[in-house]
Amino acid sequence: MTVAAVIGSGNWGTAYAAVLADAGCTVRIAARRDSIAAEINDRHTNAGYLPQLRLPDTVSATTSVAEALDGASIAVLAVPSQSLRDNLTVWRDLIPSDAAVVSLMKGIELRTGKRMSEVIEEVAGIGHDRVVVVSGPNLAHEIAARQPAAAVVASSSARMRSRVAEACATGYFRPYLGTDVIGTEIAGATKNVIALAVGIAAGMGMGDNTMASLLTRGLAETARLGTALGADPQTFIGLAGVGDLVATCASPLSRNRTFGYRLGTGMALEEVIAVTDQTAEGVKSCESILQLARSVEVDVPIVENVAAVVHDGRSPRDVLEALMSRARKHEGA
Ligand SMILES: NC(=O)c1ccc[n+]([C@@H]2O[C@H](COP(=O)([O-])OP(=O)(O)OC[C@H]3O[C@@H](n4cnc5c(N)ncnc54)[C@H](O)[C@@H]3O)[C@@H](O)[C@H]2O)c1
Ligand SMILES: O=P(O)(O)OC[C@H](O)CO
Incomplete structure (x- = not known):
């Protein structure tokens, strides 16, 4: 059973957590607010963001990033791009050493001009062969309604992109494999x-x-x-x-x-x-x-x-x- 941690409980973090769970993963969401973690655990919803979504029972939530990441083979980052560096500085030692680190973010860092995968490699001190970018026409509300859509799962590592693509393939979410991390991030x-x-x-x-x-x-x-x-x-x-x-x-x-x-x-x-x-x-x-x-x-x-x-x-x-x-x-x- 694949264990995935999703850090960020907003629109896309929550919708992508549902995708991972529907694909058979056990998913732990790290939320900043107690109320959101409690709502996900007690009612299986995150109605402030996605009122129509009922999360599978295999999704749980915590306000502890350490708890969410413990034992995960996939660590998904879904916070605003400009906050990634500061957050990751705190979280970097919590990421299991063999986990794929997935960026769902579509932004370029102010001041440095870095793509999110570059920020992840630099701050977490990991190689590009651990980083995977998931991007495509994926409006969170439509994914949460389980309407069919496709995405690119891009990484320099065949092992990591296959791991992540397999973990998020469902009847309504179709991942394609890609190697062009730069193009995927610049496009997004x-x-x-x-x-x-x-x-x-x-x-x-x-x-x-x-x-x-x-x-x-x-x-x-x-x-x-x-x-x-x-x-x-x-x-x-x-x-x-x-x-x-x-x-x-x-x-x-x-x-x-x-x-x-x-x-x-x-x-x-x-x-x-x-x-x-x-x-x-x-x-x-x-x-x-x-x-x-x-x-x-x-x-x-x-x-x-x-x-x-x-x-x-x-x-x-x-x-x-x-x-x-x-x-x-x-x-x-
Ligand atoms: N919403 C979509 O349809 C969608 C689809 C694909 C990609 N994306 C990308 O995913 C990323 C996240 O977008 P979203 O839609 O989930 O955003 P959102 O605003 O819905 O949620 C952001 C999440 O990050 C948290 N957050 C906000 N500021 C923070 C900070 N300073 N530190 C830590 N956490 C913070 C919020 O509490 C929330 O859980 C963005 O880069 C966006 O471009 C979004
Ligand atoms: O709501 P937006 O403008 O952040 O766009 C959402 C996604 O990136 C669509 O794929």
Whole structure:
């Protein structure tokens, strides 16, 4: 019996815990709040995040990360990207020495420009052959409703990616194996920023042509950046690339799209932040992705203009005009 620990009891940590349990694992969730751990143990629900989900009896919860990780062969990390370093500094010695360490996170660290797998390797002091990234079109509420979806399970280690893929394969969750960790992570983090842009446009009243144009050109700049960083270009037309981009940009369930939408309707940034109580990774990662792109001299105009709205207070209408009046270029350039 595979024992998996899931650290983080928010939307995706909880939904992915259900996937692991449905696939036959014994799952221990580490929650920060006593009330959430008690609710999972007593009622098998986490209604504040996923009201429709009933967790299998093989899922338990604790507020002790040490207890959750004890004896686990899979350690899943599902906390906000910008908090990973500080958290992992406390947790690193608790991770069993032979466990696969799985990142569900879709963000790039501010200041360092590091991907989550890089932060894990550095802080936990483990090799890349222990780290696995799971990513794809996986809106937590739809997974929690057990609607069919697929994902990429990427790792440099064939043993670790097989272990994790086997542990999360169910009738409604289909993992594909991948080796391109860089591309998978760059795609997952950057699509959140493109979803912010699409949300802004939708909030301004723009329709499907605008969405499709942003999505397509967003994918182009994501692939340009990823490839410059060493990714396999094929990754961007796969599940972690176009798959996740379409799901996130099209869905009102997306926190990133919703954040952008609110900005696009004219709400002030502070107001949008105040009403957003869940993780919209693109809001912070637009800045770190922009810095990363500049470090390899890659042009990312949509990311740059989203950062201008979210961090420099420029108006959505201004940046839309700026994007539309850029110098003409070849589509493939
Ligand atoms: N929600 C989805 O549909 C989905 C799908 C795929 C990937 N992701 C990614 O998974 C990651 C987690 O997202 P989520 O949707 O579960 O977020 P969430 O906001 O629903 O939950 C975040 C969890 O982390 C905890 N947390 C918040 N701040 C923390 C801190 N400073 N230290 C430790 N724990 C903290 C919260 O208590 C909560 O348990 C993100 O990187 C996101 O991009 C989310
Ligand atoms: O709600 P979002 O915007 O964080 O997106 C959720 C997932 O990443 C979709 O795959």
